[in-house]
Amino acid sequence: MADLWQNAMDHAVALARTAGAVVREALQDERKVMMKSSSVDLVTQTDQKVEQLIIQSVKDKFPTHRFIGEESVAAGEACVLTDSPTWIIDPIDGTTNFVHGYPFVAISIGFAVNKQLEFGVVYSCVEDKMFTARRGKGAFCNGRPLQVSDQKEISQSIVATEFGSIRDPETVDKVLSSMRKILCIPVHGIRGAGTAAVNMCHVACGCVDAYYEIGIHVWDVAAAAVIVSEAGGVLMDVTGGQLDLMSRRVLAASSRSIGERISREIEAFAPVRDDAPPPQ
Numbered sequence: 135m136a137d138l139w140q141n142a143m144d145h146a147v148a149l150a151r152t153a154g155a156v157v158r159e160a161l162q163d164e165r166k167v168m169m170k171s172s173s174v175d176l177v178t179q180t181d182q183k184v185e186q187l188i189i190q191s192v193k194d195k196f197p198t199h200r201f202i203g204e205e206s207v208a209a210g211e212a213c214v215l216t217d218s219p220t221w222i223i224d225p226i227d228g229t230t231n232f233v234h235g236y237p238f239v240a241i242s243i244g245f246a247v248n249k250q251l252e253f254g255v256v257y258s259c260v261e262d263k264m265f266t267a268r269r270g271k272g273a274f275c276n277g278r279p280l281q282v283s284d285q286k287e288i289s290q291s292i293v294a295t296e297f298g299s300i301r302d303p304e305t306v307d308k309v310l311s312s313m314r315k316i317l318c319i320p321v322h323g324i325r326g327a328g329t330a331a332v333n334m335c336h337v338a339c340g341c342v343d344a345y346y347e348i349g350i351h352v353w354d355v356a357a358a359a360v361i362v363s364e365a366g367g368v369l370m371d372v373t374g375g376q377l378d379l380m381s382r383r384v385l386a387a388s389s390r391s392i393g394e395r396i397s398r399e400i401e402a403f404a405p406v407r408d409d410a411p412p413p414q
Protein backbone atom coordinates (compact mmCIF):
# COMPACT_ATOMS: atom_id res chain seq x y z
CA MET A 135 0.00 0.00 0.00
CA ALA A 136 1.78 3.15 -1.20
CA ASP A 137 0.74 5.68 1.41
CA LEU A 138 -2.73 4.95 2.56
CA TRP A 139 -3.06 7.75 5.06
CA GLN A 140 -1.50 10.62 3.08
CA ASN A 141 -4.95 12.13 2.34
CA ALA A 142 -5.76 12.17 6.02
CA MET A 143 -2.41 13.76 6.82
CA ASP A 144 -2.85 16.46 4.16
CA HIS A 145 -6.23 17.19 5.66
CA ALA A 146 -4.73 17.38 9.16
CA VAL A 147 -2.13 19.92 8.00
CA ALA A 148 -4.81 22.08 6.35
CA LEU A 149 -7.00 21.87 9.45
CA ALA A 150 -4.12 22.74 11.78
CA ARG A 151 -3.40 25.83 9.67
CA THR A 152 -7.06 26.91 9.73
CA ALA A 153 -7.27 26.25 13.48
CA GLY A 154 -4.04 28.21 14.03
CA ALA A 155 -5.53 31.24 12.29
CA VAL A 156 -8.58 31.01 14.61
CA VAL A 157 -6.28 30.85 17.66
CA ARG A 158 -4.11 33.75 16.49
CA GLU A 159 -7.24 35.84 15.88
CA ALA A 160 -8.56 34.97 19.35
CA LEU A 161 -5.27 36.15 20.87
CA GLN A 162 -6.26 39.68 19.79
CA ASP A 163 -9.49 39.57 21.83
CA GLU A 164 -10.29 39.19 25.47
CA ARG A 165 -10.35 35.51 26.44
CA LYS A 166 -13.00 34.10 28.75
CA VAL A 167 -11.34 31.50 30.97
CA MET A 168 -13.10 28.54 32.55
CA MET A 169 -11.73 25.90 34.91
CA LYS A 170 -11.77 22.13 34.42
CA SER A 171 -10.37 19.78 37.08
CA SER A 172 -8.82 22.63 39.13
CA SER A 173 -8.03 26.35 39.09
CA VAL A 174 -4.83 25.65 37.13
CA ASP A 175 -6.49 23.39 34.53
CA LEU A 176 -7.94 25.93 32.11
CA VAL A 177 -10.17 25.91 29.05
CA THR A 178 -11.52 28.69 26.84
CA GLN A 179 -14.27 28.90 24.25
CA THR A 180 -11.52 28.88 21.62
CA ASP A 181 -10.31 25.42 22.76
CA GLN A 182 -13.88 24.12 22.38
CA LYS A 183 -14.53 25.90 19.08
CA VAL A 184 -11.28 24.68 17.50
CA GLU A 185 -11.89 21.09 18.59
CA GLN A 186 -15.41 21.16 17.11
CA LEU A 187 -14.09 22.69 13.89
CA ILE A 188 -11.51 19.92 13.50
CA ILE A 189 -13.85 17.06 14.45
CA GLN A 190 -16.70 18.25 12.20
CA SER A 191 -14.42 18.63 9.22
CA VAL A 192 -12.88 15.15 9.72
CA LYS A 193 -16.35 13.61 10.17
CA ASP A 194 -17.44 15.13 6.83
CA LYS A 195 -14.38 13.80 5.02
CA PHE A 196 -13.75 10.51 6.84
CA PRO A 197 -17.12 9.46 8.31
CA THR A 198 -15.92 6.14 9.77
CA HIS A 199 -12.98 7.57 11.70
CA ARG A 200 -13.00 7.93 15.48
CA PHE A 201 -11.76 10.66 17.82
CA ILE A 202 -10.05 11.28 21.10
CA GLY A 203 -10.26 15.02 21.72
CA GLU A 204 -9.25 16.82 24.90
CA GLU A 205 -12.40 18.89 25.22
CA SER A 206 -14.71 16.05 24.14
CA VAL A 207 -13.22 13.86 26.88
CA ALA A 208 -13.67 16.76 29.34
CA ALA A 209 -17.33 16.79 28.26
CA GLY A 210 -17.71 13.09 29.08
CA GLU A 211 -16.64 11.18 25.92
CA ALA A 212 -14.65 8.01 26.51
CA CYS A 213 -10.89 8.11 26.02
CA VAL A 214 -10.38 4.75 24.34
CA LEU A 215 -7.94 3.88 21.61
CA THR A 216 -9.34 1.07 19.44
CA ASP A 217 -7.93 -0.44 16.24
CA SER A 218 -10.09 1.94 14.16
CA PRO A 219 -8.46 4.95 12.51
CA THR A 220 -8.47 7.50 15.34
CA TRP A 221 -7.68 11.22 15.38
CA ILE A 222 -6.11 12.31 18.66
CA ILE A 223 -6.66 16.04 19.05
CA ASP A 224 -5.44 18.76 21.38
CA PRO A 225 -7.12 21.88 19.97
CA ILE A 226 -4.86 24.20 21.97
CA ASP A 227 -1.80 22.74 23.62
CA GLY A 228 -0.63 25.48 25.95
CA THR A 229 -3.99 26.89 27.02
CA THR A 230 -2.36 28.65 29.99
CA ASN A 231 0.06 30.31 27.55
CA PHE A 232 -2.89 31.22 25.31
CA VAL A 233 -4.74 32.79 28.24
CA HIS A 234 -1.71 34.90 29.17
CA GLY A 235 -0.49 35.66 25.65
CA TYR A 236 2.74 33.71 26.22
CA PRO A 237 3.79 32.95 22.68
CA PHE A 238 3.97 29.13 22.54
CA VAL A 239 0.58 27.77 21.58
CA ALA A 240 0.06 24.73 19.38
CA ILE A 241 -2.62 22.73 17.63
CA SER A 242 -1.78 19.03 17.94
CA ILE A 243 -3.30 16.35 15.71
CA GLY A 244 -2.13 12.75 15.91
CA PHE A 245 -3.55 9.81 13.97
CA ALA A 246 -3.40 6.13 14.92
CA VAL A 247 -4.52 2.94 13.18
CA ASN A 248 -4.42 -0.46 14.91
CA LYS A 249 -3.15 1.50 17.92
CA GLN A 250 -0.03 2.52 15.97
CA LEU A 251 0.64 6.21 15.39
CA GLU A 252 0.75 6.91 11.65
CA PHE A 253 1.30 10.66 11.51
CA GLY A 254 1.57 13.73 13.70
CA VAL A 255 0.97 17.41 13.00
CA VAL A 256 1.87 20.11 15.52
CA TYR A 257 1.30 23.70 14.45
CA SER A 258 2.98 26.25 16.72
CA CYS A 259 0.72 28.96 15.45
CA VAL A 260 2.21 32.14 16.92
CA GLU A 261 5.65 31.22 15.56
CA ASP A 262 4.01 29.90 12.36
CA LYS A 263 5.96 26.63 12.59
CA MET A 264 4.25 23.59 11.08
CA PHE A 265 5.83 20.38 12.40
CA THR A 266 4.85 17.24 10.51
CA ALA A 267 5.86 13.60 10.47
CA ARG A 268 4.53 10.49 8.76
CA ARG A 269 5.67 7.10 10.08
CA GLY A 270 8.73 5.98 8.10
CA LYS A 271 8.99 9.21 6.13
CA GLY A 272 10.89 11.64 8.35
CA ALA A 273 9.99 14.71 10.33
CA PHE A 274 9.83 18.28 9.07
CA CYS A 275 9.33 21.86 10.21
CA ASN A 276 7.88 24.09 7.49
CA GLY A 277 9.13 21.49 5.02
CA ARG A 278 12.72 21.34 6.34
CA PRO A 279 13.92 17.95 7.65
CA LEU A 280 14.41 17.63 11.41
CA GLN A 281 17.12 15.75 13.26
CA VAL A 282 17.59 15.33 17.00
CA SER A 283 20.87 16.51 18.54
CA ASP A 284 23.86 14.16 18.61
CA GLN A 285 24.74 15.15 22.18
CA LYS A 286 25.95 12.11 24.12
CA GLU A 287 27.08 13.94 27.28
CA ILE A 288 24.28 14.45 29.78
CA SER A 289 26.32 17.24 31.43
CA GLN A 290 26.21 19.20 28.16
CA SER A 291 22.48 18.76 27.63
CA ILE A 292 19.42 20.96 27.94
CA VAL A 293 16.38 19.21 29.39
CA ALA A 294 12.80 20.44 28.97
CA THR A 295 10.04 19.75 31.46
CA GLU A 296 7.00 21.45 33.01
CA PHE A 297 5.73 21.96 36.54
CA GLY A 298 2.40 20.46 35.44
CA SER A 299 -1.07 21.08 36.78
CA ILE A 300 -1.15 18.55 39.64
CA ARG A 301 -0.51 20.82 42.62
CA ASP A 302 -0.95 18.80 45.79
CA PRO A 303 2.19 19.41 47.90
CA GLU A 304 3.38 15.76 47.79
CA THR A 305 3.28 15.73 44.00
CA VAL A 306 4.91 19.16 43.73
CA ASP A 307 7.71 17.90 46.03
CA LYS A 308 8.35 14.98 43.65
CA VAL A 309 8.33 17.25 40.60
CA LEU A 310 10.77 19.68 42.22
CA SER A 311 12.96 16.91 43.58
CA SER A 312 13.34 15.43 40.07
CA MET A 313 14.25 18.84 38.67
CA ARG A 314 16.71 19.43 41.50
CA LYS A 315 18.45 16.11 40.84
CA ILE A 316 18.66 16.79 37.11
CA LEU A 317 20.03 20.32 37.70
CA CYS A 318 22.65 18.87 40.03
CA ILE A 319 23.95 16.30 37.49
CA PRO A 320 24.61 19.14 36.37
CA VAL A 321 22.96 19.70 32.98
CA HIS A 322 23.43 22.94 31.04
CA GLY A 323 19.87 24.00 31.83
CA ILE A 324 16.20 23.23 32.20
CA ARG A 325 13.60 24.83 29.92
CA GLY A 326 9.87 24.57 29.37
CA ALA A 327 7.77 26.12 26.60
CA GLY A 328 4.44 25.60 28.39
CA THR A 329 3.25 23.11 25.81
CA ALA A 330 4.14 19.45 25.81
CA ALA A 331 3.82 19.23 22.03
CA VAL A 332 6.24 22.12 21.42
CA ASN A 333 8.68 20.78 24.03
CA MET A 334 8.73 17.50 22.11
CA CYS A 335 9.18 19.32 18.79
CA HIS A 336 12.18 21.03 20.40
CA VAL A 337 13.66 17.57 21.01
CA ALA A 338 13.01 16.78 17.34
CA CYS A 339 14.75 20.05 16.29
CA GLY A 340 17.78 19.33 18.47
CA CYS A 341 17.55 22.54 20.55
CA VAL A 342 16.79 20.49 23.65
CA ASP A 343 18.17 17.02 24.27
CA ALA A 344 15.28 15.56 26.23
CA TYR A 345 11.82 16.33 27.58
CA TYR A 346 9.90 14.53 30.28
CA GLU A 347 6.67 15.13 32.15
CA ILE A 348 4.27 13.24 34.41
CA GLY A 349 0.64 14.37 34.15
CA ILE A 350 0.38 14.92 30.39
CA HIS A 351 -2.43 13.29 28.42
CA VAL A 352 -2.49 11.22 25.25
CA TRP A 353 -3.63 14.25 23.19
CA ASP A 354 -0.61 16.29 24.42
CA VAL A 355 1.93 13.81 23.07
CA ALA A 356 0.43 11.60 20.32
CA ALA A 357 1.26 13.86 17.37
CA ALA A 358 4.66 14.95 18.66
CA ALA A 359 5.65 11.35 19.43
CA VAL A 360 5.73 10.64 15.69
CA ILE A 361 7.72 13.84 15.10
CA VAL A 362 10.33 12.90 17.72
CA SER A 363 10.81 9.34 16.51
CA GLU A 364 10.94 10.35 12.85
CA ALA A 365 13.61 12.92 13.75
CA GLY A 366 15.70 10.06 15.16
CA GLY A 367 14.73 10.43 18.82
CA VAL A 368 13.47 7.86 21.30
CA LEU A 369 10.33 7.72 23.42
CA MET A 370 10.07 5.94 26.72
CA ASP A 371 8.33 5.90 30.04
CA VAL A 372 9.87 8.13 32.73
CA THR A 373 11.24 4.96 34.35
CA GLY A 374 13.09 4.08 31.13
CA GLY A 375 10.58 1.36 30.20
CA GLN A 376 8.27 1.24 27.20
CA LEU A 377 6.10 4.30 26.47
CA ASP A 378 2.43 3.77 27.30
CA LEU A 379 0.39 6.51 25.62
CA MET A 380 -2.42 6.28 28.17
CA SER A 381 -0.18 6.34 31.26
CA ARG A 382 0.15 10.15 31.39
CA ARG A 383 3.95 9.89 31.49
CA VAL A 384 6.45 10.59 28.75
CA LEU A 385 10.17 10.90 28.24
CA ALA A 386 11.42 11.93 24.79
CA ALA A 387 15.14 12.07 24.18
CA SER A 388 17.71 12.45 21.44
CA SER A 389 19.14 9.03 22.32
CA ARG A 390 18.37 6.06 24.56
CA SER A 391 21.44 6.75 26.69
CA ILE A 392 20.43 10.37 27.41
CA GLY A 393 16.85 9.25 28.12
CA GLU A 394 17.89 6.46 30.48
CA ARG A 395 20.32 8.76 32.31
CA ILE A 396 17.52 11.26 32.98
CA SER A 397 15.06 8.52 33.95
CA ARG A 398 17.40 7.58 36.81
CA GLU A 399 16.84 11.03 38.39
CA ILE A 400 13.04 11.18 38.02
CA GLU A 401 10.80 10.48 41.00
CA ALA A 402 8.06 8.64 39.17
CA PHE A 403 4.43 8.67 40.23
CA ALA A 404 1.30 7.41 38.50
CA PRO A 405 -1.60 9.80 37.86
CA VAL A 406 -5.03 8.33 37.01
CA ARG A 407 -4.69 6.85 33.52
CA ASP A 408 -6.39 8.46 30.53
CA ASP A 409 -8.23 5.21 29.80
CA ALA A 410 -9.35 4.59 33.39
CA PRO A 411 -13.11 4.04 33.68
CA PRO A 412 -14.88 7.16 34.97
CA PRO A 413 -15.45 7.20 38.76
CA GLN A 414 -18.95 5.86 39.67
Ligand SMILES: O=P([O-])([O-])O[C@@H]1[C@H](O)[C@H](O)[C@@H](O)[C@H](O)[C@H]1O
Binds near residue numbers: 204350354
Ligand atom coordinates in the same frame (compact mmCIF):
# COMPACT_ATOMS: atom_id res chain seq x y z
O1 LIG B 1 -4.05 21.70 28.77
P1 LIG B 1 -3.16 21.93 27.59
O2 LIG B 1 -2.67 23.32 27.49
O3 LIG B 1 -3.73 21.37 26.34
O4 LIG B 1 -1.86 20.95 27.80
C1 LIG B 1 -0.91 21.13 28.85
C2 LIG B 1 0.39 21.63 28.29
O5 LIG B 1 0.93 20.73 27.36
C3 LIG B 1 1.37 21.84 29.42
O6 LIG B 1 2.62 22.24 28.93
C4 LIG B 1 1.61 20.58 30.20
O7 LIG B 1 2.41 20.88 31.30
C5 LIG B 1 0.31 20.00 30.68
O8 LIG B 1 0.61 18.72 31.26
C6 LIG B 1 -0.65 19.81 29.51
O9 LIG B 1 -1.87 19.26 29.97
Ligand SMILES: [Mg+2]
Binds near residue numbers: 224226227228354
Ligand atom coordinates in the same frame (compact mmCIF):
# COMPACT_ATOMS: atom_id res chain seq x y z
MG1 LIG C 1 -2.38 19.88 25.90
Ligand SMILES: [Mg+2]
Binds near residue numbers: 225
Ligand atom coordinates in the same frame (compact mmCIF):
# COMPACT_ATOMS: atom_id res chain seq x y z
MG1 LIG D 1 -5.35 21.62 25.21
